[in-house]
Structure formats: C-alpha cells, structure tokens
Amino acid sequence: MEALAAGVPVVSTDVGGVDELRGDAVRIAAVGDDVALAAHILDWLEDPAALAAAASAAHLLAQRFAPADCHEAYARLYADVAGH
Numbered sequence: 001m002e003a004l005a006a007g008v009p010v011v012s013t014d015v016g017g018v019d020e021l022r023g024d025a026v027r028i029a030a031v032g033d034d035v036a037l038a039a040h041i042l043d044w045l046e047d048p049a050a051l052a053a054a055a056s057a058a059h060l061l062a063q064r065f066a067p068a069d070c071h072e073a074y075a076r077l078y079a080d081v082a083g084h
Contacts, residue, residue: 004062009054011040021065025058 003010004025012018013031022028027043029036044051 001062001065004058004065007055007058009044009051009058011037011044013037021061023057023061025054025061 004021009025009027010021011027011029013033014028015031018026018028027040029040044054
C-alpha cells in the first residue's frame with residue numbers, strides 16, 4: 001500500500017491480501033515463479049509509457065484503501081458482528 005500511495009507500481013507474489021489489489025498498477029505472479037516476477041518488472045522497465053500509466057493507476061488504487069475508509073469499514077464490520 002505504501003508503494004501504491006507513493007505512485008510506485010507493484011510486482012508481487014500471490015500471497016496474503018495481494019489479490020485484492022488487482023488493477024493496472026499491480027502485477028502478480030505465483031509464489032516461486034521467479035521468471036514471471038522478472039518478466040513483470042522488465043515489461044514495465046522496457047516500456048516507459050506503460051510504467052507511467054501504472055504509476056498514475058497506483059495513486060487511484062491506493063485511494064481505495066485509504067486508512068480512514070478502512071477504519072470505517074472495520075468499525076461497521078465489528079458493529080455488525082457484535083449486533084449493534
């Protein structure tokens with residue numbers, strides 16, 4: 001999230017909640033697939049226009065996970081679970 005908020009596209013393995021970050025700023029490879037990870041990185045490094053577009057998309061994606069919005073969503077979830 002920190003990278004996206006800073007406008008840095010992300011290349012990651014498919015672990016944790018990364019699959020929720022789908023979009024033009026995120027490229028995901030299977031765990032252990034070093035070739036796919038390298039290919040994702042090289043694709044962006046070799047195409048400055050695509051990298052710039054991914055950087056712009058990173059800011060937009062990060063906004064979907066702004067701390068205040070996430071905190072509010074958790075508060076609603078906890079209230080629902082607690083029956084309030």
